[in-house]
Amino acid sequence: MHGSPPPDQKGYHGQMNIRPHLLPPELDLELVGQVAELAADLQDEPENPESSRLLEFNRLTGQNYTHSHFRGLSGSIDAHDFAEIALSPVDHFEDVQDEEFLEIIRFLLEGLGSERDLGYWLEFLQRHLPHPSPSDLIFQAELSPEDILHQLKTYPPIVL
Structure with missing residues (x-):
């Protein structure tokens, strides 16, 4: 997982079926x-x-x-x-589709990309879904992408 994406800066994201505005920003x-x-x-x-x-x-x-x-x-x-x-802050987007979340989860499960990719997409999931620790489900559980997404979306809010 270490290292930078290829020189085109799109890294493995060029293989992802995600709308461009959701991708990490290009870096100077x-x-x-x-x-x-x-x-x-x-x-x-x-x-x-x-x-x-x-x-x-x-x-x-x-x-x-x-x-x-x-x-x-x-x-x-x-x-x-x-x-x-x-240099890659994650914005909040109102219109993220389930298929895009699944694409992100598959990307993380495949272990492709750089540290930046990993950090960006984990923060993206954490910012957009109620589960407090997406990495636990992705890297420690033996679940399908669909099951991971279901758990990420249906995590009950913590009542204080």
Whole structure:
């Protein structure tokens, strides 16, 4: 799962039957490099919410990361992959069809794509369906894509 998609930036998404506006955004490779360099620097930087590097990272990504996001970065994911993920926020779409959800689930079950792909599509499912942990069903359960989607869609809300 490690590594970047092929140079066309569509990676394996060109094989997915999903409307283009649902796909991860195309990346500016120069920006990815700049953000990756900041991420690598931030993993060893002392905690400081006013850090110029942290503020710049958040400005470039449009996110709100803290130093804790960078701890142990090299042990779990490299700075380049982290930068790609940070530059690929998931929007909420009102019109996602079941067939598109199934396409995403199949893609994840096949294990194709990069860390960015994995992160994007898992967050996509989490943002659009009530189940709190889609990865548990996809990577730990022996279910068909249809059964996974059914469980993701029918998870009862937590009442507090």
